[in-house]
Amino acid sequence: MKLRGSVWKYGDNVDTDVIIPGKYLRSADFKVFAEHAMEGIDPAFRPAAGDVIVAGRNFGCGSSREQAPLAIKYAGISCVIAKSFARIFFRNAINVGLPIVEADVFDAVQKGDIIEVDLDGGYVTAGGARYASTRLPGFLQDILDAGGLVAYRRRQR
Amino acid sequence: MGTISEEILGRASGKPANAGDFVVAGVDYAMSHDGTSVLAVKAFREMGVDKVWDPGRIIIPFDHLAPANNENTAQLQKEIRQWAAAQKITHLYEVGEGICHQLMAEYGFALPGKVVIGADSHSCTYGAFGAFATGVGATDMAEIYASGRLWFRVPETIKVTVDGELPPGVAPKDVILHVIRAIRTDGATYKAVEFYGETIREMSMAGRMTLCNMAIEMGGKAGIVPPDARTFDYINGRAAEDYRPAYASKDATYCDVIDFNVAGLSPQVACPPDVDNVRDAGEVENVAIDQVLIGSCTNGRMEDLAAAASILKNRKVKCRTLVIPASRAVMLEAVETGVAATLLNAGATICNPGCGPCLGGHMGVLAEGEACLSTTNRNFRGRMGKGAAVYLGSPLTAAATALNGRITDPRRYV
Numbered sequence A: 001m002k003l004r005g006s007v008w009k010y011g012d013n014v015d016t017d018v019i020i021p022g023k024y025l026r027s028a029d030f031k032v033f034a035e036h037a038m039e040g041i042d043p044a045f046r047p048a049a050g051d052v053i054v055a056g057r058n059f060g061c062g063s064s065r066e067q068a069p070l071a072i073k074y075a076g077i078s079c080v081i082a083k084s085f086a087r088i089f090f091r092n093a094i095n096v097g098l099p100i101v102e103a104d105v106f107d108a109v110q111k112g113d114i115i116e117v118d119l120d121g122g123y124v125t126a127g128g129a130r131y132a133s134t135r136l137p138g139f140l141q142d143i144l145d146a147g148g149l150v151a152y153r154r155r156q157r
Numbered sequence B: 001m002g003t004i005s006e007e008i009l010g011r012a013s014g015k016p017a018n019a020g021d022f023v024v025a026g027v028d029y030a031m032s033h034d035g036t037s038v039l040a041v042k043a044f045r046e047m048g049v050d051k052v053w054d055p056g057r058i059i060i061p062f063d064h065l066a067p068a069n070n071e072n073t074a075q076l077q078k079e080i081r082q083w084a085a086a087q088k089i090t091h092l093y094e095v096g097e098g099i100c101h102q103l104m105a106e107y108g109f110a111l112p113g114k115v116v117i118g119a120d121s122h123s124c125t126y127g128a129f130g131a132f133a134t135g136v137g138a139t140d141m142a143e144i145y146a147s148g149r150l151w152f153r154v155p156e157t158i159k160v161t162v163d164g165e166l167p168p169g170v171a172p173k174d175v176i177l178h179v180i181r182a183i184r185t186d187g188a189t190y191k192a193v194e195f196y197g198e199t200i201r202e203m204s205m206a207g208r209m210t211l212c213n214m215a216i217e218m219g220g221k222a223g224i225v226p227p228d229a230r231t232f233d234y235i236n237g238r239a240a241e242d243y244r245p246a247y248a249s250k251d252a253t254y255c256d257v258i259d260f261n262v263a264g265l266s267p268q269v270a271c272p273p274d275v276d277n278v279r280d281a282g283e284v285e286n287v288a289i290d291q292v293l294i295g296s297c298t299n300g301r302m303e304d305l306a307a308a309a310s311i312l313k314n315r316k317v318k319c320r321t322l323v324i325p326a327s328r329a330v331m332l333e334a335v336e337t338g339v340a341a342t343l344l345n346a347g348a349t350i351c352n353p354g355c356g357p358c359l360g361g362h363m364g365v366l367a368e369g370e371a372c373l374s375t376t377n378r379n380f381r382g383r384m385g386k387g388a389a390v391y392l393g394s395p396l397t398a399a400a401t402a403l404n405g406r407i408t409d410p411r412r413y414v
């Protein structure tokens, strides 16, 4: 699968409290999460469908709130690229069907640049250069391809 | 054979588990609270499964927004209760019983050698009892509700050894802030941390819970203390079922070994906005504080309240001071021992057991530009209110700070 969009860029340790502040968690409505996505770090965050977040180390650190990857996904982001992810965010992103890859492109891109992610090929293209990215183990890729763990489980039944 | 995590995950998956392996492990106990159960139940329903795998192994405490702060929360909580009743889940702990992680310990679900998974990032707290315990999100929890199993990547383990006698005025909270200061907020990402050394052996179960609680603040999947006589003393009479302790073998492989000596440690304060932004309390004594919070799954236990009371006795606080016992049992003990009276006489406000304002939901949220010295575990931007600053310290530091309305090194009072 290939994903392409323009870049929203953030630094290290983007935590779940800035991705979706705790006061919005008392909802089961994904639209509410999406409206407030990244509010704690970037109130001007208004991605177009398909846009990509590029970040530094430890993206998604903090709480286990699944609303964090949901907010990002339903805001229209097609993929998050970071130097590394916090582990619960990593699991949650796969489980809700938000593609995430680890790649070191942080210094190579600016906000608004176009970036392309080849999930199967395991690389990211930006500014004409190609960067290696991690590929998921097969069964995690299957969950992601299904659109998340719920869809994957339904399909298996 | 191997690290404690390898041993426990090996048993739970039925085959040898080595760091880096992906395993599917059986879960002994699963916890989701009023906050995370909402999405977990939604995902469970969408999975198309009728019945949970074992209603006796699912624990649902109401602690995050408890009592409910508005109609919307009340409605969502009502739906969780209805679902739990329909599923015949008996371990449901109502408003006022206490914080999920404290209840998992008090009711004997946090046990040596068990796999205990919570839909809350601080579920790593149960490692204090020698469990393999970690936090997951709502959909993973739904998967456990449905099957009682979950995939894990077997973590590498960092061996942390802490030696030295804690000086007066220095608490387990200071030890873990000191460790996080060295390992950094992502230094243990995807990894487990095992705690050894004489300081840990001498530490109470409450103190060990404080340590393991904050393993996630260095990215850790689990923080584990090998069970010993102190552990068994605590568990005796509460264990929800039989258990078999797990220990690391002599030839276990660690990805890193880090030794600390805390004999000369000063009280520590984590300054906003990252938990590894740690200073000696003495270095930040000029910072003005509007509110002090003593409580949470990190530091809301009896010895924490007693420590605060030891400083507040016969004195008066100078800023808003909230005390939130971690459980009904803690609150009762505080009442019966006179600690509650000491705190109230000093001018503190005691709230009902639960999470309180720790995650910025209710009961003490801060205004823009205000600062809180809190015994909780996170000081992220906006955590306790938009534009408010959170400083983390021990209950002793919190009490000393309350007396001055400024961050204060508690050694001035001990």
Ligand code: SF4
Binding pocket: B064, B099, B100, B101, B120, B122, B296, B297, B298, B354, B355, B358, B359, B376, B377
């Ligand atoms: S006290 Fe705070 S950190 Fe602990 S479970 Fe409650 S909200 Fe989470």
